[in-house]
Amino acid sequence: AKQQGRNTWRRYAGELGTRAQGEDISLRRDLQEAIAGDQLMLHYQPVVDAATGYLHSVEALVRWQHPERGLIPPGVFIPLAEQTGQIIDIGHWILHRACRDMADLKARTGRTLPVAVNISPLQFRRPGFLDNLAQVLSESGLPAETLELELTEGVLMADTEATIDTLAALRSLGVHAAIDDFGTGFSSLSYLRYLPIDKVKLDRSFIQDVTNSRNTAAIVQGVITMAHHLELAVVAEGIETEAQRRDLQDRGCDLLQGFFFARPMPLTVLRRRLAEPFGAATAR
């Protein structure tokens, strides 16, 4: 019976594997159409000034409106697109769209809103990346100083010399850079002093525990203090409760982002909420 059970399990696992593979393949094919067929879109999540609760900037987050499967989150298709190389086209589209959207916002409302765009490792390491970026900036007319690129620790710690060169080139363009999901990778803290970056985004996993774990709180406080000594701004991601908000504010965190303030939203919705304080948990 035991043997049979194992065989059954094997068969089951095999089927699961095949099905998952099949699904990947069909999603990959669909992704090609998504890029061409206007199925990708950007939502923008507010980042608020910790001191005032007012809108400081936004993070662009991509979504895929699949014709049959509905909304597919980036956690599902970005890794696929990285495997196939489609991330290059997608990443270009995202950058271009985010810059155009913010230039359009400025034209319609007069408001200059800084925007952060997530950049995938493959995209960042590509030789043409900087030229591409400069081109996108000039096409959209967006001031470089209002664009920030979010890079994960993994990208920043690998291939360090080339990385530092690219970051330095970004800085001379005027574009800002942030470390995303800080604390989840294996970055060497000492390395931070060599990286020409502007901001650290504390990962949500720390924020989740900060109010009920003394160890987590100690790490969070340490990162904020260290970042400030390095003249880096700190953003806390994934603020969901008033208690977390107060905790991070008390610890001197500069900027806050999370469902407590607002979920990612389409540009049209954002446009109506530009002047509103996000301090009270309204947008749930």
Ligand code: C2E
């Ligand atoms: P990320 O860059 O760390 O983005 C933050 C993610 O946390 C977003 O998920 C956001 O919706 C979610 N989030 C924000 N506040 C809260 C909160 O209070 N609670 C919880 N539970 N979640 C919160 P999303 O949009 O599903 O994106 C997931 C990841 O996919 C991103 O993590 C980023 O790594 C990647 N991604 C998203 N958009 C892009 C893009 O345009 N390009 C690239 N290369 N990657 C992207």
Ligand code: MG
């Ligand atoms: Mg991000």
Ligand code: MG
């Ligand atoms: Mg993040």
Ligand code: MG
């Ligand atoms: Mg994160």
